[in-house]
Amino acid sequence: MAEAIKWMSTAEAAEYLGVTLRTVYRFIDSGSLPAYKFGRVIRVKEEDVLAFVESVRITPGTLEHLHPEPPRTSVGD
Numbered sequence: 771m772a773e774a775i776k777w778m779s780t781a782e783a784a785e786y787l788g789v790t791l792r793t794v795y796r797f798i799d800s801g802s803l804p805a806y807k808f809g810r811v812i813r814v815k816e817e818d819v820l821a822f823v824e825s826v827r828i829t830p831g832t833l834e835h836l837h838p839e840p841p842r843t844s845v846g847d
Contacts, residue, residue, distance in 0.1 A: 776816035780805070783814050787823070797822065 778786070783803070784794045794814075797803035802825070804818045 777813045778816050778819060780812050780814065783819050786819060802826075 780791055780794050780798075784791045787794065794803065798805040798812070798814070803814060803822045805812050805814045807813075
């Protein structure tokens with residue numbers, strides 16, 4: 771038997787992700803976070819939220835542009 775789907779409200783997803791509700795709606799609208807509309811209510815699957823978290827994981831060594839090494843000066847300049 772399949773496990774029951776664990777649904778989250780957009781507010782619960784925002785709290786879990788530590789972002790604003792508006793940001794969750796942006797993730798949904800961009801297609802980054804799948805969502806479902808039941809009448810006037812929007813829900814996300816908990817498993818989709820967890821998959822989203824993994825999909826935005828930063829690969830080590832890719833943020834060098836945010837902390838460039840200062841130019842080195844030669845001794846005696």
